[in-house]
Amino acid sequence: MSPSASDAVVVAGAGIGGLAAALCLARAGKRVALFEKAPKIEEVGAGLQIAPNAGRILQGLGLSAALDANSLLPESIIIRRATDGAELSRMPLAGARERFGAPFRLFHRADLQNLLLDAARASEKIAIRTDARVGDFEEEDGKLFLRVHGSAGPEDIEAAGLIGADGVRSSxxxxxxxxxxxxxxxSGCTAWRALLPAETVPTALRAKEVNLWLGRGAHVVHYPLRGGEIVNAVVIVEDGEVEPASNEPMRDGPSLLEAADFERxxxxxxxxxxxxxxWxxxxxxxxxxxxxxxxxxxxxxxxxxxxxVPFLAQGAAQAIEDAEALGQAFAGGASAAAAFAxxxxxxxxxxxxxxxxxxRQGRFAHAGFPLAQARDAVMSLIGGRGMLERNAWLYR
Structure with missing residues (x-):
């Protein structure tokens, strides 16, 4: 390759994890080249839960005001039995900020990505380039060379390091x-997602709460977004080890009820x-x-x-934890290889x-009789605060 020299760390992928990594690296004093393969940086519409373990990190980047302006703070997480709607557990979230250093926040995914993108664009240490897919790479004599593909054809560059933040199908x-x-x-599961106008949702389900309904082989999560104007809803259905042959991109409500065995x-x-x-x-x-x-x-x-799998709502949060650790790893002027190790x-x-x-949480959520009966009894016995404590290892 015929490289053009650069001392920047390249981040491949401008999703939430890639943007957070760029911001953490910039805070550590590193120059960052953020490459996104799409012509435009944008997210599909969907809801996102950001637990305190990730919220603390984003607050540490000076984003508290933007986070509060773009999120909704739920008052509790309610776990229900899908068959009859019985409330099995209610986890209170009001004291999360004091206990864990940040509240539980609910975002439209695009809103969180946009506020991170605005912060990245405001940084003098971050250069953002779209229509740029990182392909192959090689190291020679301690130098890293990358091939970047765009609409104008491939380009060879030199970089100080490369971070693949390009998703589950990462090149x-x-x-x-x-x-x-x-x-x-x-994974054996398909998520069916929808953003519902709040006025179409039963009144009792519009409160500032995260609701989780447990069924056999399926569950539903829903919560309000954007000041309660819309409700994000996800129905996750077990399909088996092989992806179903029918790949219809959308389903209507009645057919989804049948697929999830939620007709009753x-x-x-x-x-x-x-x-x-x-859906x-x-x-x-x-x-x-x-x-x-x-x-x-x-x-x-x-x-x-x-x-x-999304059963603990920790995918984005763990990417944000990665980002913070990357920034900390470059302390003291470490090389990319040393910092990455x-x-x-x-x-x-x-x-x-x-x-x-x-x-494991997925098996817990989708259990059938008699395990579901034992699960429900344990949750009722532990209570909401006990259930929150059960997951405190994630949030601390």
Whole structure:
């Protein structure tokens, strides 16, 4: 390759994790080149929960005012039984800021991405380029060379380091670990997503709360966004180990009720699902857990490193934790290779533990009789505060 010299760390992918990484690296004094393969940086419409472990980090970047302006703070998380709507647990969230250093926040994903993008554009240390996909790379004599593909054709550049923040189908990961056994695979679940006008949702389900309805082989999560004007709803259905042959991008409410086996569920839940005719399909893909994310001056972040099923709502939060650890790893002027090794040492064990716990939570949520009966009894016995304490290891 014929490189053009650069002392910048390249971040491939301008999603939430990539933007947070760019901001944390800039705060550590590093120059950052943020490359996004799409012609325009934008997010599809969906809701996002940001727990205190990630909120503290974003606040530390000086974003508190923007976070508060663009989020909704839920008062509680309510776990219900889908069949009859019985409340199994109510976890109070009002004291989260004092206990964990940040509140639980609910975002429209695009709103969070845009506020991070605005902060990145305001930084003199971050250069952002769209229509730029990082392809192959190689290291020679301690130097890293990248091939970047855009509409004008491929371009070869030199970089101080490369961070693959390019999602579950990461091209950086594919070049880093050239092994077909590392390919993405279907998780066995499909998420059906919708943003509902609040006035179409049953009145009792519009409160500033996160509601989780547990069924056999399926569950539903919904919560309000943007001051309560809309309600984000997700129906996650187990389809089996192989992705269904039918790949319809949308489903109406009645067919989704049938697919989730919720035709005889609680009336309010049935009304919420049946009233919407455009549920968007989102198959959940994952990859095998890695023993290492790093090779020399190349590493991975977020879904590229540790994609996880969404049962603990920690995917974005763990990417933000990665970002903070990357910034800290460059303290003292470390080289990219040394910093990335330090970053991996700080993050690999925890991220893998959250991956494992997320899968376990899915089995817990989708249990059938008699395990579901035992689960429900335990939640009722522990109570809401006990359930919150059960997950405090995530939020501290």
């Amino acid at each position: 950086v990961r594919a070049f880093l670990f050239r092994d077909e056994r590392d390919a993405p695979f279907y 569920c609680a009336p309010q839940l049935r009304d919420l699902i049946a009233s919407h005719d455009s 968007r399909r989102w198959p959940l893909w994952i990859r095998p857990a890695l023993r290492s994310w790093t090779r020399g001056a190349v590493t991975l972040l977020g879904d590229a490193a540790h994609p996880m 330090r970053y991996e040492g700080a993050r690999l064990s925890r991220a893998t533990a959250v991956q494992t716990a997320s899968r």
